[in-house]
Amino acid sequence: MTQKSVMVFIEQSDAKIADVSLELVCRAKALADPLNVPVEAVAVGYGMSDQLDVLGHYGCDTVYCVEDKRLAHFTSVPYAKIAAGIIKKYKPQIVLFGATTNGRDVAPRIASELKCGLTADCTELKIGEYRIKDHVWKKTLMQIRPAFGGNIIATIVSPESMPSMATVREGVMKMSRPDPSRKVKIQKEKCEIADSDFPTEVIEVVRKESKVDLKSAKIIVSAGMGVSTPEAMQKVRELADVLGAEIGCSRAVVDAGLLCSDHQVGQTGTTVRPNLYIACGISGQIQHRAGMAESKRIIAINSDPNAPIFEIAHYGIVGDVNDVVPKMINAYKAKA
Amino acid sequence: MGLKMIVLVKQVPDTHHVTTDTMKSDGTVNRADLPAIMNPEDLNALEEALRIKETVGGTVTAMTMGPPKAVEVLRECLYRGADDVILLSDRRFAGADTLATSYALKCAIEKVGKYDLILCGRQAIDGDTAQVGPQTAEKLGINQLTYVSKVIEVGKKKITVRRSMDRGYEVVRSAYPVLLTIAAEANEPRSPSVKRVMAYKNITSQRDDFYDASYLHPNRKEGCRCIREWNVESIEADPKLCGISGSPTKVKKIENVVLTTQDSKQIENTESAIRGLIQQLIKEHIIG
Numbered sequence: 001m002t003q004k005s006v007m008v009f010i011e012q013s014d015a016k017i018a019d020v021s022l023e024l025v026c027r028a029k030a031l032a033d034p035l036n037v038p039v040e041a042v043a044v045g046y047g048m049s050d051q052l053d054v055l056g057h058y059g060c061d062t063v064y065c066v067e068d069k070r071l072a073h074f075t076s077v078p079y080a081k082i083a084a085g086i087i088k089k090y091k092p093q094i095v096l097f098g099a100t101t102n103g104r105d106v107a108p109r110i111a112s113e114l115k116c117g118l119t120a121d122c123t124e125l126k127i128g129e130y131r132i133k134d135h136v137w138k139k140t141l142m143q144i145r146p147a148f149g150g151n152i153i154a155t156i157v158s159p160e161s162m163p164s165m166a167t168v169r170e171g172v173m174k175m176s177r178p179d180p181s182r183k184v185k186i187q188k189e190k191c192e193i194a195d196s197d198f199p200t201e202v203i204e205v206v207r208k209e210s211k212v213d214l215k216s217a218k219i220i221v222s223a224g225m226g227v228s229t230p231e232a233m234q235k236v237r238e239l240a241d242v243l244g245a246e247i248g249c250s251r252a253v254v255d256a257g258l259l260c261s262d263h264q265v266g267q268t269g270t271t272v273r274p275n276l277y278i279a280c281g282i283s284g285q286i287q288h289r290a291g292m293a294e295s296k297r298i299i300a301i302n303s304d305p306n307a308p309i310f311e312i313a314h315y316g317i318v319g320d321v322n323d324v325v326p327k328m329i330n331a332y333k334a335k336a
Numbered sequence: 337m338g339l340k341m342i343v344l345v346k347q348v349p350d351t352h353h354v355t356t357d358t359m360k361s362d363g364t365v366n367r368a369d370l371p372a373i374m375n376p377e378d379l380n381a382l383e384e385a386l387r388i389k390e391t392v393g394g395t396v397t398a399m400t401m402g403p404p405k406a407v408e409v410l411r412e413c414l415y416r417g418a419d420d421v422i423l424l425s426d427r428r429f430a431g432a433d434t435l436a437t438s439y440a441l442k443c444a445i446e447k448v449g450k451y452d453l454i455l456c457g458r459q460a461i462d463g464d465t466a467q468v469g470p471q472t473a474e475k476l477g478i479n480q481l482t483y484v485s486k487v488i489e490v491g492k493k494k495i496t497v498r499r500s501m502d503r504g505y506e507v508v509r510s511a512y513p514v515l516l517t518i519a520a521e522a523n524e525p526r527s528p529s530v531k532r533v534m535a536y537k538n539i540t541s542q543r544d545d546f547y548d549a550s551y552l553h554p555n556r557k558e559g560c561r562c563i564r565e566w567n568v569e570s571i572e573a574d575p576k577l578c579g580i581s582g583s584p585t586k587v588k589k590i591e592n593v594v595l596t597t598q599d600s601k602q603i604e605n606t607e608s609a610i611r612g613l614i615q616q617l618i619k620e621h622i623i624g
Contacts, residue, residue: 013503014573021388076470099502105482108467112438112474117584118616122464129607130588142588148351148462199444203496208504219623224525243623268464276622297622299603299613310600315613319605331611335618 006032007092007163009065009083009107010043010055011100011326014207017051020170021229022058028096029059029167034127035139037093038062041184042086044079049186056184058176063184068191070204072103075200078193080109086189089112092163094141096125099167104214105168116166117158119143121267123172123290130157140164146267146286153286171215171271212262214270216245219278222248222265222292225256226281226302228320233258235325236280242332248272250288265292278328281321284309301325337492339512340392341385342445344472345378345458347406351461374409377457378526379416379519384487385455386417386526392490399437401429401440407541407563414536415528420560422448423437423541426567428579434463436582438471443571445476452512453495457521458483464518473515481510482517534539541565 006028011018013072021041028039038061043052045067051273052063064086083106087095095110097103099121103119111118124144130137134308137159149152212218221240229234240247249264265272266288277295280287284300284307293312301324302315310316317324325334349370385396398413400406401424410421424444432440443453454473459466466482473480483506486498496509500519540564568575576582603609617623 011534033470076473076482078472101483105470105480107479108434108465108470109474111467112435112471115435115584118434118467119585120467130586143585147590149363149466155588156585157588158584168457177385199510200481202506203509204502206404206506210503224425276617289494297617305339311455313600315601315603317605317610324605324610327605327607327610328614331607331614332623334611335615 004035004091005038005040005061005096006035007040007042007087007090007102008060008098009095010041010052010192011098011102012045012048012051015051017048018078018098018100018170018223019167020100020103022136023173023175024096024098024168025055025058025060025172026176027168028094028192029176031094031125031127031141032059035093038149039146040090040092042063042066042083044071046070049188052182053180056182057178058315059179062187064189065142066191068193070195070198071191073202073205073252074106075198076105076109077199078197080106080113081193081197082177082280083192085181085192086112087163095163095165096308097165097167099169103167107165107222111165114163116163116165117156117161118167119145119158121145121158122166125168125173125266129332130159133163141166146290147308169271171273193327203218209236210262211214212246214248214263214265214272217246217274219243219276220248220272220274220292220295221245221280222250223259223277223280224250224282224288224302225252226283228256228258228281230280232321232325235329237324239278239280240330241324242329245276245278248277248289248292250285251284279309279313280325282309283307284312305330315333337394339388339392339452339490341388341394341453341455343378343382343396343418344350344387344415344441344454345382345398345399345400345409346370346457346460347373347400347402347409348375348462349373355487369536372405372408374412375450375457375460375462377459377518377520378409379412379457380520381455381457381516381524382416382418383415383523383525383611384484384518385453385515387485387489387523388453388490389417390472393476394452397422399424399441399444399448401425401437401444403430404541405454409493410541410563411536412528414539414560417529417532418560420564422564422566424566425541425580427576428568429584431580432578433583433585434465434467435584436578436580438468438475439577439582440571440573443474443477443573444566445472447566447571448473454478454513454515456515456517458517470514470519476515478515480508480517481508483516484516484518486598487516487522505579535559539563540552543567544570546603
């Protein structure tokens with residue numbers, strides 16, 4: 001059965017299948033259904049075959065599993081070679097990767113070997129038509145991403161590329177409800193990789209859980225360049241404290257060294273969907289909005305009435321963060 | 337010892353200054369419309385190469401692909417300490433995606449000849465793809481270490497680095513040759529040296545199809561005399577694999593998407609209006 005599937009590159013995180021891989025399986029299912037093709041996956045590693053059942057619950061039909069002791073930890077060359085081999089053998093039309101450090105390391109290497117198109121950090125994927133002069137591709141992958149520092153949204157296609165490949169950040173695609181009765185076929189594949197294909201020695205691996213958990217936060221108070229002074233940042237922290245909120249920020253704030261990248265919301269940071277997002281002094285470039293526009297409620301505070309953030313805010317307050325935020329803190333304290 | 341290093345750099349539009357005239361109708365970027373700078377993390381890559389040279393000796397060659405104007409970033413490399421600089425410039429390179437770019441870079445690197453380390457920035461601020469480094473490594477058939485946040489040890493045969501990961505970091509080691517992509521946290525790039533600025537501010541590019549690797553001898557005294565300019569022929573590249581014709585990805589469309597919400601409400605910046613908003617959010621159980 002090689003009906004040019006939609007394939008997902010599976011990653012593990014803390015000895016289980018990474019969330020981003022499950023999100024991609026859900027997206028792959030949504031892409032595969034109108035194409036009338038199966039969803040497949042490629043899993044490379046060691047000692048993981050007992051975790052693969054969950055892929056079926058989210059819509060994966062077949063997973064090609066390559067296990068070897070030497071693959072217990074990710075390194076670029078063997079992972080890329082094996083995945084490229086599976087792609088050559090089963091010829092999917094689309095391959096999706098998580099835009100994790102490992103996914104963004106291995107996907108370009110695979111794309112180079114296969115000489116196929118690859119689009120990084122897509123925020124949307126769909127099937128559509130592409131025509132150039134008399135040539136029409138009826139059902140090709142639309143790879144949609146902010147580009148150019150987030151100033152524009154680009155739709156990228158690679159119609160002649162077999163396959164089309166894309167990376168997607170964790171949290172961007174929604175996970176659908178799992179169906180535990182759905183089964184995945186686990187097909188073991190041989191690991192035909194020489195020792196010389198392991199040029200990287202892994203000496204030490206240090207896992208550090210981020211103290212910042214934007215993904216599951218119900219409320220996020222987020223700082224932009226309108227919060228560039230220590231006193232304004234202090235007020236933002238105070239608001240987050242009283243509301244029991246997590247602190248987020250725009251990329252500019254990370255670039256300026258005011259907060260670490262764990263806090264960054266947006267296309268190249270974390271995608272969030274909290275109940276309440278309070279954007280303090282954030283102008284609202286596409287790059288940022290791509291990561292928070294689906295928040296249930298958005299309050300925007302900005303001294304510039306024309307800031308793009310107001311276009312997506314449910315509540316807009318024109319004013320200085322130093323002035324508005326204390327009023328919010330007082331109002332909340334008075335109520336509580 | 338002494339390592340031969342090649343640093344891949346890119347001139348990028350300063351994406352904080354984008355206007356509506358910036359995009360051409362074919363979806364590619366009108367770079368002439370924007371202030372052009374050296375990609376910030378490429379400065380980190382250059383800095384790391386210069387530090388390695390200062391520690392164990394060697395040579396640093398900087399290379400960029402771009403329009404003739406891209407000589408500006410090569411001058412920036414000379415100002416900071418690069419020994420030699422190469423410009424890949426040819427209309428047939430234009431419109432390249434990451435695959436076609438890495439192909440051209442691979443051809444040029446092979447023309448330079450022997451090398452131990454290739455360094456590039458983790459990613460460029462115009463595309464944010466982080467793809468050219470790994471793709472160049474694959475085309476050269478060498479190993480890659482990406483997201484390097486610290487170079488720990490530069491040995492005779494191997495290099496040890498720290499890679500930053502989504503959660504934590506890892507320490508990895510590879511033999512030469514290997515390609516590294518350097519992240520901003522790895523170092524603090526130096527400023528241009530005044531003496532070198534005086535020496536190189538008027539340096540121009542010159543077509544040079546007869547590259548002589550002995551030019552890179554570490555003991556040579558005369559310094560860099562010109563910016564070497566190579567085209568498709570000089571690097572013996574297949575023109576079909578360069579530029580737009582070698583790029584599987586196409587830009588279908590570019591839009592300035594306006595995301596708007598249905599029910600946007602303006603709240604006055606007053607005590608009472610803000611109190612009203614907070615009370616409503618509490619009532620709706622949005623906040624506790």
